[in-house]
Amino acid sequence: xxxxxxxPGDSPLHSARPAWKLAALFAFCSTxxxxxxxxxxxxxxxxxAVGYMMAGLNAxxxxxxxxxxxxxxxxxxxxxxxxxxxGTATYVTLRFVALxxxxxxxxxxxxxxAFTDGILALLSKAPAWVPRDKIALAMSLVWRFIPMIRSQxxxxxxxxxxxxxxxxxVALLVPLIVRILKNADEIAExxxxxxxx
Amino acid sequence: xxxxxxxxxxxxxxxxxxxxxxxxxxxxxxGIIGDNGSGKSTLLRLFxxxxxxxxxxxxxxxxxxDLRHHVGFVFQNPDNQIVYPMVEEDLAFGLxxxxxxxxxxxxxxxxxxxxxxxxxxxxxxxxxLSGGEKQLVALAGVLVTQPELIVFxxxxxxxxLRNKTRFMRLLGxxxxxxxxxxxxxxxxxxxxxxxxxxxxxxxxxxxxxxxIPAYRAAREC
Numbered sequence: 486x487x488x489x490x491x492x493p494g495d496s497p498l499h500s501a502r503p504a505w506k507l508a509a510l511f512a513f514c515s516t517x518x519x520x521x522x523x524x525x526x527x528x529x530x531x532x533x534a535v536g537y538m539m540a541g542l543n544a545x546x547x548x549x550x551x552x553x554x555x556x557x558x559x560x561x562x563x564x565x566x567x568x569x570x571x572g573t574a575t576y577v578t579l580r581f582v583a584l585x586x587x588x589x590x591x592x593x594x595x596x597x598x599a600f601t602d603g604i605l606a607l608l609s610k611a612p613a614w615v616p617r618d619k620i621a622l623a624m625s626l627v628w629r630f631i632p633m634i635r636s637q638x639x640x641x642x643x644x645x646x647x648x649x650x651x652x653x654x655v656a657l658l659v660p661l662i663v664r665i666l667k668n669a670d671e672i673a674e675x676x677x678x679x680x681x682x
Numbered sequence: 683x684x685x686x687x688x689x690x691x692x693x694x695x696x697x698x699x700x701x702x703x704x705x706x707x708x709x710x711x712x713g714i715i716g717d718n719g720s721g722k723s724t725l726l727r728l729f730x731x732x733x734x735x736x737x738x739x740x741x742x743x744x745x746x747x748d749l750r751h752h753v754g755f756v757f758q759n760p761d762n763q764i765v766y767p768m769v770e771e772d773l774a775f776g777l778x779x780x781x782x783x784x785x786x787x788x789x790x791x792x793x794x795x796x797x798x799x800x801x802x803x804x805x806x807x808x809x810x811l812s813g814g815e816k817q818l819v820a821l822a823g824v825l826v827t828q829p830e831l832i833v834f835x836x837x838x839x840x841x842x843l844r845n846k847t848r849f850m851r852l853l854g855x856x857x858x859x860x861x862x863x864x865x866x867x868x869x870x871x872x873x874x875x876x877x878x879x880x881x882x883x884x885x886x887x888x889x890x891x892x893x894i895p896a897y898r899a900a901r902e903c
Contacts, residue, residue: 490767490807598771629767632809671762678732678755679776679823
């Protein structure tokens with residue numbers, strides 16, 4: 486869902502209330518999984534396609550939302566062929582594709598602050614002990630730092646490639662995790678410095 | 683502005699990072715220099731309460747507890763200071779605790795972005811900005827809260843020459859007093875006062891013309 490970031494636009498989907506979009510996404514995902522019928526899947530895929538067109542987005546945007554999960558989708562497809570048959574494998578895999586595309590659509594049409602407000606709206610009836618603001622801030626941080634962590638991973642991979650270690654998971658993950666943890670400390674300090682608790 | 687450090691000591695892991703620092707700072711531009719690990723970043727963190735002294739006190743005007751509401755902090759790496767993915771969202775983040783109306787928030791954001799000459803970045807994604815642009819956005823995120831004093835932790839370390847020059851020019855135009863920790867001695871040459879920290883103590887305190895050449899001479903082989 487958070488693979489790519491907001492794409493500015495003035496479509497009805499862009500201007501829709503974030504809480505409604507999140508609720509609609511929840512309903513969409515639930516329906517696709519609970520009503521296990523090929524017709525449901527076809528309707529879901531058509532709805533997702535219509536959503537992308539309404540938002541002024543194209544197939545490459547939809548593919549970008551699915552691309553990071555292609556490896557996992559391939560595994561699911563292969564396992565389903567092994568356990569069942571080609572038809573079931575296609576059906577199950579396309580179900581995940583529909584979910585990823587719909588989640589990507591919400592991401593593309595919702596700014597981080599609007600998303601945060603949507604989360605806050607959905608949590609408005611939560612008990613007082615639920616740290617609503619902290620949950621909302623955590624969500625926005627996820628949004629902000631996914632591209633940064635991706636960029637750091639690329640830097641570490643380049644550095645390890647120069648040493649001939651780009652296929653060594655320890656050489657890739659240890660420096661990356663150390664950097665992420667160090668950054669986390671500095672980010673927490675910066676948030677504190679910016680007058681927030 | 684007057685910032686007063688009264689016999690401030692900071693201990694970390696059994697080691698004295700700062701030892702009985704006593705200072706009265708009222709100059710418009712103050713630089714802090716010193717070797718790595720000398721305690722200058724710790725001293726800077728005392729300015730806005732990120733670091734609490736183990737002994738002694740830090741006072742800005744009449745404030746001792748809520749320093750962060752009066753003192754803005756610009757970090758060395760803007761990537762760790764910018765919290766939201768879009769520039770205007772990030773600037774608004776610093777204002778959330780101020781409970782301003784949306785119109786007031788928008789007006790403040792626009793004014794600061796224009797002051798820094800980066801109004802065109804308002805709706806840009808922060809991770810797509812250049813290093814120099816990110817540093818300016820980080821500064822804008824501090825300026826939008828209208829601090830009475832701004833402290834900078836090695837602000838030019840990650841900047842290229844062009845952006846460093848731009849940043850130095852900008853620093854000269856800020857109306858707020860500024861305290862800058864830097865290894866970039868040229869940046870501090872026009873300042874009113876420079877402090878040299880060595881081994882947790884202020885070893886020299888005076889004009890840049892006096893402190894910087896001495897520091898430079900002592901480190902040159």
